[in-house]
Every structure is written in structure tokens, then in C-alpha cells.
Amino acid sequence: MARKIKISAGVLNIRLHPHTPERYAEFLHDVYKLKKPVKLRGDRHAMISLLNRSEADDGIFTGVITTFLDIDFDGTWFNTAELKEATDEQVSKVTIPENLHPNSAQFYFQFDANKHKLYFQTYSSGKVLSEKSALSLFQGLSDDLGISQKYGDAKITVIQSxxxxxxxxxxxxxxxxxxxxxxxxxxxxxxxxxxxxxxxxxxxxxxxxxxxxxxxxxxxxxxxxxxxxxxxxxxxxxxxxxxxxxxxxxxxxxxxxHPMQYQDKYDPDAMSENQAFRSIIPQGNAEGD
Structure with missing residues (x-):
């Protein structure tokens, strides 16, 4: 049996008016369609990179949040071999496409449109998506002009324990x-x-x-x-x-x-990371929080 791996999750409460599962489902779909990176801290950004609507009839939507570094290509570069700023000639040899971003990490999420709760993975392969960062992502998406004009002022909070x-x-x-x-x-x-x-x-x-x-x-x-x-x-x-x-x-x-946290360990030979994530968060009528 493989060594068990840590899995953990947090939860946001998203509140809209009027208050219907259909409106929450539409809201999530619209913020996903933005394909918009949101700054979390420093050079770290995040976006919703996948939305799965296969369980939409039950009011359940799953997907992936991806975090990554957004490099300022116009900034100053440093040459660690020569211990000084890189020259224009050296920088001109850097050919990373602007749509490629390094040091990415993926975190699963599940949104329950009936309870307006969004559960998100907080730890994956040594990378962390904190409750504060998840809040920044969804608050940033809801503050988009097109979203706020359609849905008004979305109230989003981290659920505490x-x-x-x-x-x-x-x-x-x-x-x-x-x-x-x-x-x-x-x-x-x-x-x-x-x-x-x-x-x-x-x-x-x-x-x-x-x-x-x-x-x-x-x-x-x-x-x-x-x-x-x-x-x-x-x-x-x-x-x-x-x-x-x-x-x-x-x-x-x-x-x-003291944010609400769900955590456990799982055997990667017995289940996938996504299965492990969904196993630790409340399902159906179980509140868990």
C-alpha cells in the first residue's frame, strides 16, 4: 500500500439576491466564462480552469482552480551567474509565450447551488490554496463589471468553525x-x-x-x-x-x-485525488459544518 497523502478543504458561503439555485448555477457559469486570472498576492494569480456541469440536475457543479505565477516580462531581469542585471541582449533571448505561466498548481472544487456553498481543496502536492486566497479569487471574479451589473453585490465569506x-x-x-x-x-x-x-x-x-x-x-x-x-x-x-x-x-x-476545515489522508492506489477531495466534504443533506 502506498504512503497515504494529505487531503484538505475549506468552504465559502456565496450569497446572491434573488436567492435561487438557478441563479447560483448561472453565476458560477458566468464567472467561469470570464476566463479571468485574479491576483492573489505578489505574482501569484488564480482562475477557474475547468467547470463540470454533469451533475447540474442535482445542483452540483465541480471543477478546478489553477494557481500560477504571472511574470512581468517588461520588468528587470537578474543574471545569477554574473550577479548583475541582465542585458537587453540576454533578455531578448527569453522566448516564453505570454499565455504560458510557471509554477502552476491545481485544486478541485465543488459548488452546491442549493446551499450556495463552495468547497475547495486547500492542499495539493505540497501547494496551498488558502481560504483567504480562495475568497480573493471569487470576490475578484464577482467584482467584474459585467458580473456585478448582472448579479449585484455578491456577498462572499469564509465559513468559520x-x-x-x-x-x-x-x-x-x-x-x-x-x-x-x-x-x-x-x-x-x-x-x-x-x-x-x-x-x-x-x-x-x-x-x-x-x-x-x-x-x-x-x-x-x-x-x-x-x-x-x-x-x-x-x-x-x-x-x-x-x-x-x-x-x-x-x-x-x-x-x-479559525476557518472551517475538512481534512484526512488517502491511499493514492485506492482512489484519485479528486475522489479523496469529494469524500471529505459534505454530500447530500449532510451539513458537516
């Missing part, structure tokens, strides 16, 4: 809890809560709500069941930040530092 929320609420002394909720879809709140939040944000022409709990002098904020319930919503639609004190002194914690 319940374990991370429990950790930040376990700080011995909590001076402040700040909960931010980005304007949600109508399917995530109980009827009364959803209606009030939606109406309040719409009436104020606002896209997010921040709720802050500050401790009385000499006291610590208690995360009540109500606070925990609101915070659970923020894990998929915003974040929760806590300021307080522990044995080391003043601390600041955020659920942003």
Missing part, C-alpha cells in the same frame, strides 16, 4: 464581543429574526450589522445562549471578535483565524 468560536469564548475574561453579520439570505434565520434583520438592513440601506457587547467595569461578558445563537449565524455570514484577558495579558481573538 464552531470549534474556533468555542475557543474564543473560552477566554477567561471577556471585555467585549463584537458580532458582524453581512446581509444574509432569507434561509438562515428563524422567521422573526430574519424578517427583522432583513427589514432593518434594507431600510437603512446597509449591507451588514455589527452587534457589540461590552462588559461592565470589573466584570466579564457571559456568552449567553442568545449570543451564541447570533454568533453561529456570523460563522457563515460574517465573523465574531473578542477582546479580553488571559494568563498572558490582553488578547484579541477572531473566528476569522
Amino acid at each position: 464552531k470549534e474556533g468560536l468555542a475557543k474564543i469564548f473560552a477566554i477567561p475574561v471577556i471585555k467585549e464581543i463584537k458580532i458582524t453579520i453581512v446581509k444574509p439570505n432569507a434561509d438562515i434565520f428563524a422567521d422573526d429574526f430574519e424578517a427583522q434583520i432583513e427589514a432593518h438592513l434594507a431600510g437603512a440601506h446597509s449591507k451588514k450589522l455589527t452587534i457589540s457587547y461590552e462588559a461592565e467595569s470589573g466584570s466579564s461578558v457571559t456568552p449567553t445562549d442568545e449570543i451564541k445563537a447570533i454568533s453561529a449565524v456570523a460563522l457563515e455570514n460574517g465573523n465574531v471578535k473578542v477582546n479580553g484577558r488571559d494568563d498572558s495579558g490582553a488578547v484579541k481573538r477572531s473566528t476569522d483565524d
Whole structure:
């Protein structure tokens, strides 16, 4: 049996209005059709390089995200043998086509149009696609003028873990809890809560709500069941930040530092990397997060 290989994944929550599986499917297809590279950091870029619609009847779309280096051919080149800048004559001998990019890596993804969740592989053959990078890619695609004119302001957030929320609420002394909720879809709140939040944000022409709990002098904020319930919503639609004190002194914690992660190891002789990826993410009615 071959040595088992690490496989891991994260998840984004994508929210559009109106809120229908058909609109989400169309959105994903349109951002794919852009064939647009998005800058992640430095020279690293990413794009959706493959979209598979064979499971579209079930609201499932799979594909590949490819990351690569985008070289500035007009920039200064360095000759490591001579330890000085390369001459124009030396640079003129470089004949890499502009549509070829080095140091590429591929990561599988799966989009559930029914739950508007996009699961993406975060580790492949030693290369990493972080949650922040995946967010940058899809936010960059949704900010394209043609996309934003058709779909409006897409709200995209990294889903964070319940374990991370429990950790930040376990700080011995909590001076402040700040909960931010980005304007949600109508399917995530109980009827009364959803209606009030939606109406309040719409009436104020606002896209997010921040709720802050500050401790009385000499006291610590208690995360009540109500606070925990609101915070659970923020894990998929915003974040929760806590300021307080522990044995080391003043601390600041955020659920942003605890993204939801799925991970395991697989035998490459028994299954493909794509099969391993799909085996660790929620399927059907299993939420998993």
C-alpha cells in the first residue's frame, strides 16, 4: 500500500439576491466564462480552469482552480551567474509565450447551488490554496463589471468553525464581543429574526450589522445562549471578535483565524485525488459544518 497523502478543504458561503439555485448555477457559469486570472498576492494569480456541469440536475457543479505565477516580462531581469542585471541582449533571448505561466498548481472544487456553498481543496502536492486566497479569487471574479451589473453585490465569506468560536469564548475574561453579520439570505434565520434583520438592513440601506457587547467595569461578558445563537449565524455570514484577558495579558481573538476545515489522508492506489477531495466534504443533506 502506498504512503497515504494529505487531503484538505475549506468552504465559502456565496450569497446572491434573488436567492435561487438557478441563479447560483448561472453565476458560477458566468464567472467561469470570464476566463479571468485574479491576483492573489505578489505574482501569484488564480482562475477557474475547468467547470463540470454533469451533475447540474442535482445542483452540483465541480471543477478546478489553477494557481500560477504571472511574470512581468517588461520588468528587470537578474543574471545569477554574473550577479548583475541582465542585458537587453540576454533578455531578448527569453522566448516564453505570454499565455504560458510557471509554477502552476491545481485544486478541485465543488459548488452546491442549493446551499450556495463552495468547497475547495486547500492542499495539493505540497501547494496551498488558502481560504483567504480562495475568497480573493471569487470576490475578484464577482467584482467584474459585467458580473456585478448582472448579479449585484455578491456577498462572499469564509465559513468559520464552531470549534474556533468555542475557543474564543473560552477566554477567561471577556471585555467585549463584537458580532458582524453581512446581509444574509432569507434561509438562515428563524422567521422573526430574519424578517427583522432583513427589514432593518434594507431600510437603512446597509449591507451588514455589527452587534457589540461590552462588559461592565470589573466584570466579564457571559456568552449567553442568545449570543451564541447570533454568533453561529456570523460563522457563515460574517465573523465574531473578542477582546479580553488571559494568563498572558490582553488578547484579541477572531473566528476569522479559525476557518472551517475538512481534512484526512488517502491511499493514492485506492482512489484519485479528486475522489479523496469529494469524500471529505459534505454530500447530500449532510451539513458537516
